[in-house]
Amino acid sequence: MSDIIKVENISKKYISGQVPIIALDNVSLIIKKGEFTAIAGPSGSGKTTLLNLISGLDVPSTGNVMLDGKPLSNMKGSELSDFRRDHIGFIFQSYNLIPVLNVKENIEYIMLLQGVSEHDRHTRVLEILKEVGLTDMSKRRPAELSGGQQQRVAVARAMVSNPDIILADEPTANLDSHSAIDLLDMMRRLNEEKGMTFVFSTHDSRIMERARRLIMLKDGVIDKEEIR
Amino acid sequence: MFVVTTLFSFFIGVHGGTYQGVIDMFTRAKTGHVQIHKAGYLDKPSIYKNINNYEMITKELDKIPIIESWTPRVYANVLVFVDTKTTGAKLIGINPEKEMSVTRFKEKIKKGSMFSTEPSKEVIIGAPLAKVLKAEIGSELIIITQAADGSIANGIFKIIGFAGRDDDPSERGSVYINIKTAQEFLELGNRIHEIAISIKDQEKSRKTALLIRDLNLDKTLEVSPWEEIEKDFYKAMQTDKKRSVIFFTIISLIVAVGILNTVLMTILERTREFGVLKALGTRPYHIFTVIVLETGILSIISAILGALAGMAINYYLSRHGIKYPTPIEFQGVLFTEMRCIINAESIIKPMILTILTAVIVSIYPAIRAARTIPVNALRSN
Structure with a gap:
């Protein structure tokens, strides 16, 4: 499998008040295409920061992130927006669906940005709704869905444009254990069937068990790594 | 924006009605709207x-x-x-x-x-x-x-x-x-010595004077609208109108600050939403356009509804008037109420003011939203 993400010696430092905080300290890792990777660790270990840097939402203090061979640090403004739109899918902890749009509109939003035709968008949305088990809910607004259903919509939105990688920041944190395991199983099925690369952060041990590769962070450095 | 347009429309209606009332007071007291004299009579009777x-x-x-x-x-x-x-x-x-x-x-x-x-x-x-x-x-x-x-x-x-x-x-x-x-x-x-004329639309006194002049009834006669007959009063009115431009400007500024505040608050409340949109790959330019367009569309709807409401109020007050607390006496004639007017100015001016102000003031919040840093926005509640 080819490398999709290459993280080279990245560090992230914040200044909180007068105190400098090192969120990540000289981290390097490689994620290969089709991997199902969990980044785990306690709160404050640097999981979200690492995902933000991988996605280009944040800029490292030092080091470099390469996504599919392209250095993110060289991209700015619209170029970076377009890159995120076409290559990265996001799943957020608190779903972050657009409240005024219904399920179908939320899912097709990225395709709309990409200029995909209405017919193709419609076909793709129906296809993806079937995959995430929400075929009958396309007209509902996020407020009319349960947390688990909202996160399924978020997964559908993240994968609708076939990105190179899907990054999920604690996707199960706001879900009950049953919904959390269901969601993880669905993500893993999509990973197996579609070959999509998933990287997600978690501190839930039951979720960690389902990852094929586990990267443990502690105090901003990789503490240990397991491949199952 | 709806309230602002309504109030502004009402204000113009009252303002115009006041002027119309004053002119009516003046012309109906003695002058009439147009007068005909022998040439030179007005200067030296x-x-x-x-x-x-x-x-x-x-x-x-x-x-x-x-x-x-x-x-x-x-x-x-x-x-x-x-x-x-x-x-x-x-x-x-x-x-x-x-x-x-x-x-x-x-x-x-x-x-x-x-x-x-x-x-x-x-x-x-x-x-x-x-x-x-x-x-x-x-x-x-x-x-x-x-x-x-x-x-x-x-x-x-x-x-x-x-x-x-x-x-x-x-x-x-x-x-x-x-x-x-x-x-x-x-x-x-x-x-x-004089023919005093009253017309159906007092705004058209000059036009009527020209119309009578064009009849060429007698070349030794001169036809004058009330604005020429009572030059001093007319000049005083014009000066007052200029003063009201300053007042209008101040109102416009208050309107602009009000709308800016509203748009800024809305943007601030939606910081997280813009962060999500940017994280998903929305270009800054698109976010900017969405905000300006959204504000523009909202302002157009508000302006139309506000102008309609203003028209309704002005129409009611043009029929029933506003009673003066104390009646005003002018040249022996008692005036007890003031009526609003409905004209193009009372409809178009508030609409243009609201729409233009809303679009212009939305530019700054739109730039701010377009520059949202997704990581910071996603951290906000």
């Missing part, structure tokens, strides 16, 4: 500068649809006596019926009665003049002046009424008399 064949002229005036009515007048400077008291005065010959169709002359008579439509030796004098002459209703008034044929005209008249109040300066020297009596007294024959 003289008994000899008179209009011949006024019936022929007024026949033509009757054919102009915008003209509501007209009234002929005769003027002469006279010397008046009551017993041993004497003073200078202005004799004004009027046709009572026609005069009341142009001005509110009847309302001026505060004491006594109106003289008859037939020639008579009856006069109505200004209340301040009566005070000077110590005259009473029924007193005899002696009038002496030079007639149009050069002879000395003199006569004894009976005071049957007082016009205006004791402190009304416009009636300080007025002596009203039937026009036919005046023409006979002044040896004018059928000649008169």
Whole structure:
């Protein structure tokens, strides 16, 4: 499998008040295409920061992130927006669906940005709704869905444009254990069937068990790594 | 934005209504909207500068649809006596019926009665003049002046009424008399000095004057709108209007700050949403466009609804008016209420102000939102 993400010696430092905080300290890792990777660790270990840097939402203090061979640090403004739109899918902890749009509109939003035709968008949305088990809910607004259903919509939105990688920041944190395991199983099925690369952060041990590769962070450095 | 447009529309309606009311007050008190005189009469009035064949002229005036009515007048400077008291005065010959169709002359008579439509030796004098002459209703008034044929005209008249109040300066020297009596007294024959005209739309006084000029009735006559006749009053009104531009500007600024505040608050509340949109790959330019468009569309809807609401309020108040706490008296005529007006200005101006202001002030919040840093926005609640 080819490398999709290459993280080279990245560090992230914040200044909180007068105190400098090192969120990540000289981290390097490689994620290969089709991997199902969990980044785990306690709160404050640097999981979200690492995902933000991988996605280009944040800029490292030092080091470099390469996504599919392209250095993110060289991209700015619209170029970076377009890159995120076409290559990265996001799943957020608190779903972050657009409240005024219904399920179908939320899912097709990225395709709309990409200029995909209405017919193709419609076909793709129906296809993806079937995959995430929400075929009958396309007209509902996020407020009319349960947390688990909202996160399924978020997964559908993240994968609708076939990105190179899907990054999920604690996707199960706001879900009950049953919904959390269901969601993880669905993500893993999509990973197996579609070959999509998933990287997600978690501190839930039951979720960690389902990852094929586990990267443990502690105090901003990789503490240990397991491949199952 | 809806409230702002409604209030602004109402404000323009009240403002325009006030001006219209003042003009109406002024023109209906005495001037009329347009006047016809012999050339040079307005600059230097003289008994000899008179209009011949006024019936022929007024026949033509009757054919102009915008003209509501007209009234002929005769003027002469006279010397008046009551017993041993004497003073200078202005004799004004009027046709009572026609005069009341142009001005509110009847309302001026505060004491006594109106003289008859037939020639008579009856006069109505200004209340301040009566005070000077110590005259009473029924007193005899002696009038002496030079007639149009050069002879000395003199006569004894009976005071049957007082016009205006004791402190009304416009009636300080007025002596009203039937026009036919005046023409006979002044040896004018059928000649008169002035035709005062009232029109259906007071905004069109200048246009009506031009229309009458274009009739080429008599080249020795001049036709003047009230704005030329009462230059000082008109200038004062124009100055006041300029002052109101400053007021409008201040209101516009308040509106702009209000809208800016609203848009900024909305953007601030949606910081997380914009962060998500940017994280998903929305270009900054798209976020900017969405905000400006959204504000623009909202402002258009608000402006239309606001203008409609403003129109409804102005329409109601143009029918029913706003009662003055204390009635205003002008040249002897009492004005009890002010009415709003509905015109293009009261509809278009507030709409343009709201839409333009909203779009312009949305630019700054839109830039701010476009520059949202996704990581920071996603951390916000």
